[in-house]
């Protein structure tokens with residue numbers, strides 16, 4: 001059923017900005033993780049994967065219950081590599097145990113995007129931890145080998161349109177794939193921790209070659225050492241998706257605006273917030289110097 005957010009009346013934006021700052025300072029401190037990519041990308045991914053179990057057809061899953069904290073969900077093969085994000089957040093939760101896990105996972109994703117010089121992501125608290133028996137079954141996250149109709153159909157489960165789908169996948173400007181996690185490898189060249197429209201620029205401009213990787217899975221590789229998943233490349237293979245890819249490759253501000261809106265919708269999927277609950281917009285560390 002629909003999840004109704006219950007904001008903690010004793011907590012203000014100051015309290016959540018303190019949590020944001022602790023996450024942001026820890027990202028800066030532990031900068032050597034994953035060959036100096038840092039923790040930002042997997043924090044964006046754990047926020048997405050904790051929200052990506054949502055299914056509007058039966059109103060189950062989504063970020064509300066914080067069930068990513070349970071073995072059943074974190075051990076979903078689709079979540080391989082995310083235990084490191086959960087461990088990164090454990091001391092933050094220990095210090096701020098008044099926050100729910102659902103709020104913590106999504107706030108971490110907001111912090112990571114903003115600290116990567118990405119757009120401001122308005123965020124609302126009020127998710128309430130649910131018991132282990134509410135954990136959704138494994139298999140609700142997308143398959144990297146899907147084509148454009150698979151991708152459109154998958155995100156249709158959230159009620160996302162083409163703009164929201166293409167914008168969201170633009171988060172693949174961050175981080176990299178790891179053979180031991182997903183069976184895909186690379187990019188060696190550009191793995192980045194700066195949020196930009198580079199994913200779309202590369203997707204359009206690189207000379208892609210479909211080849212089998214060391215795990216025997218097909219992926220697109222470029223001479224510069226970049227890669228695209230089949231599901232990434234699918235955005236070039238559909239006319240409506242391609243139009244959006246070109247728009248974002250040529251206008252980073254448009255991408256930032258559309259991404260912020262779609263990411264909020266993803267992180268809040270399946271949750272009803274009180275009509276009068278205004279979102280918080282956090283300052284970056286640099287803005288608080």
Ligand code: HEM
Nearest residue numbers: 041044045048142143144168171175176177178181182231
């Ligand atoms: C068709 C939809 C999608 C598919 C099939 C997909 C698939 C993948 C795969 C296979 C990886 C590599 C994981 C690893 O090997 O460590 C990955 C990484 C990543 N994904 Fe996606 N993804 C999708 C959508 C998204 C969305 C909507 C977001 C966020 C809004 C996102 C954010 C990320 C980030 C930040 C990483 C890098 C993580 C790291 O560096 O460890 N992805 N994705």
Ligand SMILES: CCN(CC)c1nc(N)c2ccccc2n1
Nearest residue numbers: 172173175176191192199227228
């Ligand atoms: C745009 C090239 N990069 C690194 C900046 C890239 N490309 C990807 N295709 C990609 C796919 C999944 C996760 C991270 C990814 N990163």
